[in-house]
Amino acid sequence: MTNRRKFLKSTVFSGLAVTTAGLSSMACEASKPIKKPIVISTWNHGLEANTAAWEVLSKKGRAVDAVETGVRVTEDDPNNATVGIGGFPDRDGVVTLDACIMDEFENCGSVAFLQNIKNPISVARKVMDDTPHVMLVGEGARRFAVEKGFKEENLLTEKSEKAWKNWLKNQDYKPKINVENHDTIGMVALDDMGNLSGACTTSGAAWKMHGRVGDSPIIGAGLYVDNEVGACTATGLGEFVIKICGAHMIVELMRQGLSPSEACKQAVERLVRKYPEDYKDLQVGFLALSKSGEYGAYSIHKGFNYAVKSNDEEELIDAPYYGS
Numbered sequence: 001m002t003n004r005r006k007f008l009k010s011t012v013f014s015g016l017a018v019t020t021a022g023l024s025s026m027a028c029e030a031s032k033p034i035k036k037p038i039v040i041s042t043w044n045h046g047l048e049a050n051t052a053a054w055e056v057l058s059k060k061g062r063a064v065d066a067v068e069t070g071v072r073v074t075e076d077d078p079n080n081a082t083v084g085i086g087g088f089p090d091r092d093g094v095v096t097l098d099a100c101i102m103d104e105f106e107n108c109g110s111v112a113f114l115q116n117i118k119n120p121i122s123v124a125r126k127v128m129d130d131t132p133h134v135m136l137v138g139e140g141a142r143r144f145a146v147e148k149g150f151k152e153e154n155l156l157t158e159k160s161e162k163a164w165k166n167w168l169k170n171q172d173y174k175p176k177i178n179v180e181n182h183d184t185i186g187m188v189a190l191d192d193m194g195n196l197s198g199a200c201t202t203s204g205a206a207w208k209m210h211g212r213v214g215d216s217p218i219i220g221a222g223l224y225v226d227n228e229v230g231a232c233t234a235t236g237l238g239e240f241v242i243k244i245c246g247a248h249m250i251v252e253l254m255r256q257g258l259s260p261s262e263a264c265k266q267a268v269e270r271l272v273r274k275y276p277e278d279y280k281d282l283q284v285g286f287l288a289l290s291k292s293g294e295y296g297a298y299s300i301h302k303g304f305n306y307a308v309k310s311n312d313e314e315e316l317i318d319a320p321y322y323g324s
């Protein structure tokens, strides 16, 4: 009985301590001026995508519309070998696309292993808005897209077919760090109303096995949004982002009071600690935005960058990294 009472007492006190710490960090956040609207996205292609997203944000539009509009620019670019049309195919020569989207109400929609439709992000948006489901894959996702009026087209461009035929000569499957064989666009935004949303879209790892799905369409891995706390997106070798539930972990670390940069750094450090044999040969990068418009990023290796656009900045920033 005494022991139980002691236990209860210490639990109550430690609970109070956590609550007090949480409250003081929340009070601190609340006193900061909120930087909005703002949009951030992964890699060089983020600059152009942010410009399109800004069209929506600057007219006081919703963050979810901004991120969908923004990443479609990258999906539409046939010269981009990692997203949408022109994306490098799998080892069978088939282009398969993955994407997901999440809004301020924590509604989410996702498609994976989608073929012949160049804007998977908009199909994911339709899954979110028009179905009782979160995720549709493969043939079911394609049929749904066609029913919703999306046009079917060949996504394998001459350039990516040539690259695939070249790869076939040696058939060496080794994802390379920061090279254009895996460079998703992940975008998160905070709108004028103070709401967060995010989108993530990719053709996945080049020369992947047919049927392979990475982190990008997985809610909690490639993307996560909690409108009370923040949003996070990921890029890099998806298998390792999935293994640590990367984006969700980072939002939860932010909930505990970490800044976006610190939260991204801790997630990378956890990956490195858990996979000491693997991390040297693979890249993973995280990008996060808080409810107050503070942002940050971190990657395993040098080379990950991200684009930021707000009322007073428009730039490409090199993310800090762990190193080898």
Ligand code: ASP
Residues within 6 Å of the ligand: 181, 182, 183, 184, 202, 203, 204, 205, 213, 214, 215, 216, 234, 235, 236, 237, 238, 239
């Ligand atoms: N995360 C993506 C995937 O593994 C690729 C990337 O971001 O580079 O499919």
